[in-house]
Amino acid sequence: xxxxxxxxIALSSILLSxxxxxxxxxxFPPVQSETSREAPFPGFSAPDFTLTNLDGEAYSLSDFxxxxxxxxxxxxxxxxxxxxxxxxxxxxxxxxALGFEIMAVNTTYQDNLTSAVNYFxxxxxxxxxxxxxxxxxxxxxxxxxxxxxxxxxxxxxxxxVVIGSGMSPGLLRAQLDEILEESE
Amino acid sequence: xxxxxxxGPIAIQSAGLILLLGxxxxxxxxxxFAKNLGTNGTVIENSLLYGLISGILGARxxxxxxxxxxxxxxxxxxxxxxxxxxxxxxxxxxxxxxxxIIAQKNHLPLLPTLDTxxxxxxxxxxxxxxxxxxxxxxxxxxTNLPWGIELWGTVRHPVQLYAVFISVIILCWILGKTNxxxxxxxxxxxxxxxxxxxxxSMTTIFIRAFIDRKILLGPIDVWQLxxxxxxxxxxLLIYKQSFQNQKPISVFFSMGSNLKAEINLENARNRxxxxxxxxxxxxxxxxxxxxxxxxxxxxxxxxxELETAYSFSELREHLKEIEKEFGRDTGNRKQIPLDLDxxxxxxEVFIFNGKNIPDPDIVxxxxxxxPLAEIAPNFRHPGTGVSIESILKSIEDTAKVEKIKESxxxxxx
Numbered sequence: 123x124x125x126x127x128x129x130x131i132a133l134s135s136i137l138l139s140x141x142x143x144x145x146x147x148x149x150f151p152p153v154q155s156e157t158s159r160e161a162p163f164p165g166f167s168a169p170d171f172t173l174t175n176l177d178g179e180a181y182s183l184s185d186f187x188x189x190x191x192x193x194x195x196x197x198x199x200x201x202x203x204x205x206x207x208x209x210x211x212x213x214x215x216x217x218x219a220l221g222f223e224i225m226a227v228n229t230t231y232q233d234n235l236t237s238a239v240n241y242f243x244x245x246x247x248x249x250x251x252x253x254x255x256x257x258x259x260x261x262x263x264x265x266x267x268x269x270x271x272x273x274x275x276x277x278x279x280x281x282x283v284v285i286g287s288g289m290s291p292g293l294l295r296a297q298l299d300e301i302l303e304e305s306e
Numbered sequence: 307x308x309x310x311x312x313x314g315p316i317a318i319q320s321a322g323l324i325l326l327l328g329x330x331x332x333x334x335x336x337x338x339f340a341k342n343l344g345t346n347g348t349v350i351e352n353s354l355l356y357g358l359i360s361g362i363l364g365a366r367x368x369x370x371x372x373x374x375x376x377x378x379x380x381x382x383x384x385x386x387x388x389x390x391x392x393x394x395x396x397x398x399x400x401x402x403x404x405x406x407i408i409a410q411k412n413h414l415p416l417l418p419t420l421d422t423x424x425x426x427x428x429x430x431x432x433x434x435x436x437x438x439x440x441x442x443x444x445x446x447x448x449t450n451l452p453w454g455i456e457l458w459g460t461v462r463h464p465v466q467l468y469a470v471f472i473s474v475i476i477l478c479w480i481l482g483k484t485n486x487x488x489x490x491x492x493x494x495x496x497x498x499x500x501x502x503x504x505x506x507s508m509t510t511i512f513i514r515a516f517i518d519r520k521i522l523l524g525p526i527d528v529w530q531l532x533x534x535x536x537x538x539x540x541x542l543l544i545y546k547q548s549f550q551n552q553k554p555i556s557v558f559f560s561m562g563s564n565l566k567a568e569i570n571l572e573n574a575r576n577r578x579x580x581x582x583x584x585x586x587x588x589x590x591x592x593x594x595x596x597x598x599x600x601x602x603x604x605x606x607x608x609x610x611e612l613e614t615a616y617s618f619s620e621l622r623e624h625l626k627e628i629e630k631e632f633g634r635d636t637g638n639r640k641q642i643p644l645d646l647d648x649x650x651x652x653x654e655v656f657i658f659n660g661k662n663i664p665d666p667d668i669v670x671x672x673x674x675x676x677p678l679a680e681i682a683p684n685f686r687h688p689g690t691g692v693s694i695e696s697i698l699k700s701i702e703d704t705a706k707v708e709k710i711k712e713s714x715x716x717x718x719x
Contacts, residue, residue, distance in 0.1 A: 125549045132541045135504070139511045139534055146515040147525040150447055153518065161458035163442055165519070267319065285319060288391055292376030 162263040164282055168193075168274040169262045173227060173252035176239065181225065181250055183274065189221035190281075190301050192294070193272040195254075195265050197229045198238040202287045203269040207247065209291040214249050217298055221276075224249035229268065231257040273297055276305045321437035328433020329358060332426035339487040343655060344662050345422045346414055346690035353408040354426070361401020368396025413691035417496035418655035424480060424502040425487065431506050432473045439466035446516045463516040472509045476502070489657035493618055494547045500540040507536040554613045555652035556585065557621065558682070560674055562645040564595070567606035570632060570643050575610070577628055582612040588677035589713040594705035596671055603640075606710070609649070609677040618651050618658055649674065655689045664688050669697050672707045680713070 160169040172182040183191060194210060196203035207226070214224050228238050230253040242251050254260060263272060271289040273281040281301055284293070333354050340347030369391045370377055370384055376391075377384050409419065438444040446463030448454075454461035480502065483491040490498045510533040514520065520527040563570040571590060578584060588609040595605060614621055625646040632644035650664040657663070664687060667674050675698050678685055685694040 123548075128545065128549065132545065135508060136534075136538060136541065139508060139537055142511060142515065143526060143530045143534060146527060146530065150515050152520065152522070153447065159459040163458050166458055290376065293373075293391070296373055296376050 162272060162280060162283060164280050166280055167278055168272065168280045171259050171262060173225075173254060173259065175251055175253070181252060183225070184278075186223045187278060188276045188305075189223055190217075190276055190298055190305075191274045192222075192224045192289075193227060193259075193263070193274065194224060194289070195227045195229060195260060195263065195268065195270045195272075197233040197268055198241045199233065200268040204241065206269055206271075206287055206289055208245065210289070210294065211245070211247050211249065213291050213294045213298070216295075220298075220302060222298060225252055226250060227252050227254050227259050229257065229260055229265075230255050231260070273301075275301045320440040321443075324433050324437045324440055325430075328429045328436070329354075332429030332433075335425035335429065335487065336422055339425055339484070340422045342488045343418070343422060343490065343657070344664065344666060344689040345418045345655060346412065346692070347422075349409065349412040349414055349690075350419060350422060353405040353414075356408055357401040357405030360404040361397040362392070363397075364400025365392035365394060365397025367400070368393030371396075413686055413693070415495075415653060415655070415686075415688055415691050417499075417653075418689050420499040421490050421495055421497075421655070424498050425477070427499070427502055427506070428473055428477045428480065431509075432470055432477070435466045435469035435473070439464075439470075445518055447518045462518070465513050465516040468516065469509060469513045472512070473506065476505050476509070490655070493654065493656050493658065495654050495656065496547055497544055500544045500547070504537050504540040504544070507533040507540070511537070552615050552617075554583075554615045556611055557614055557651055558609060558611050558649040558678065558685075559625070560607060560609050560645075560647045560649055560677075562593075562605050562607045562647070562673075563643055564603045564605045565641045565643045571606055571608055574628065574632065574644050574646075575608075577631070578610070578612065581624065582614050584610055584612050586611040586681040587713055588681045589709045590711040591673060591677055592706075592708045592710045593673035594707070596673065596703060596705045605642075605673070607673045607677065609674065609681060611681060618648075618654075618656075618663070621651070622648065622658075649678070650688055653688045670701065671703045672698075672701055672705060675701055676707050676709075 158167055160167045162169060168183060170182060170184045172180050174180050183193065192210065194207070196207065198204070210224055210226075214222065226242070226247070226249055228235075228242075228251065230238065235253070259265075263270065267285050269286070269289070271284045273284075273294075275281045282297060333351055336354070337347040337351050339345075340350055366384070372393055373391075435444075442457055444466060445457050446465035448460040449463045450461070451463070453464065455464045455467075456462075480498075481487065484498070485491070492498060511530045514527050514529045514533070517527070517529075521529065523531060561571055561574055563574075568590070575584070575587065591607045593605050593607050595603065616624060625648070629644050629646055634642065634644055647665060647667070648663065649668055654663060665674075668678065668687065669675070669692075675694065679694045679698055682694065686692065687694075687697065
């Protein structure tokens, strides 16, 4: 390749790139109103849902506005779920006074209800035990592995989504401190 | 959304799996490329693997350092096999440092090694964007275009797929240019990787426009700015490598003859010194023929290092002419008045008309390696970085090589 041809190609690629970078804010202006959109992903508004507990009492995510909520989607056959839940109870006891709520959503549509109930009551968990009978919450929250933990901040925004064993007491505490500090 | 593959407590999520697959496929392509090119596939593969392992460890250590409170009172959770508690940046740093240290210890030559890594870089770029698609990360702006994808509550630009699509095109182009990873396609080392990085930075600049939630510095997206810097650096490097005035470089080549050998070699040296500055000349060696099995006539061989500003093809033409002047008849394979073989051309690694530079015979035959070790005891193979000492130790060739005439122009003192 001749030097001239190379310089021509090189300069035009740089120039085109600069023009594209300069055009980007004009052609694709930053969107401000995105925050009201609902999606199970950090930075979006957490989709609302209503489920009942064993006694048939209905609870909605929106009932806990202005409070941090952990939506924890689990099943009784999922060993990782069961190894995580006692840790959640610890943090729940510490932070309940600050308004923290946990909604343990059992994937009842693909779980054995009796063993789920047996497990939950044997552990004396004091947070909410909700039944997702038709799988609608799993669907809304695009659950593809258990457990899936969704931490929602007091403004109703998804703060973090943790799939697997990651939602340890330490991580949960650290995130709650962060959320509570922000909302003060 | 891709399905999740759940193997007990170690939930390798689809994104992680895609990255691992990309890593291994990229490593495989690079090792294959190294074999064809004559660079050090084994060491490159090892540095990548150790880089990966230490990168994952480093990512966890980085996360612990950033969030020490999480592990207070529950120190064992540091070893929890969950992919969320990783710090990507720190992992990349640690992994690269480990890979670079291994490469340095083995004296891997920088530019040929980087060229060999081009397919790896491309595969990682592709798999990072596929992983982003699987995770729903780095999502695009909402759009009405027919190819938009439903993600996070609206129809969006499939920006991750734009990146994958373009990088696959670049990969195809590179496969074509390198004749399916058999040559770099250039006579200079380093150009292939510079070109790959330049193309990938242009891809990044292009696709970042469609990204929702850009990281802005004023009105400008940081990734686009970074891409522009990488693009300019790589274009300048290509320019420097290809078009800047050539300084005289060093070429090692071997002379051989089995017909009036002693006279021919001496005349050839005189003839060569008319066109080149001869830096060093080895002793003359009497060697058993290695290539034509039945032949009984011994050869005389000598290795010279000369200085030239000729391009590789000019040099090759010039040497062929000299061979002809000495009566070389390419049809006659038994009687060879003069044979001139370029062994290495500066520090470049390339393939020209099917001939590998540096010549693979360096690591195969004693009649080349021994005189080379004599005049250049510090020589390292430009492709693999292996020292001439180790090359000599590992040569399996048993043909007799005997020094018959001491050089009067041996190793530089």
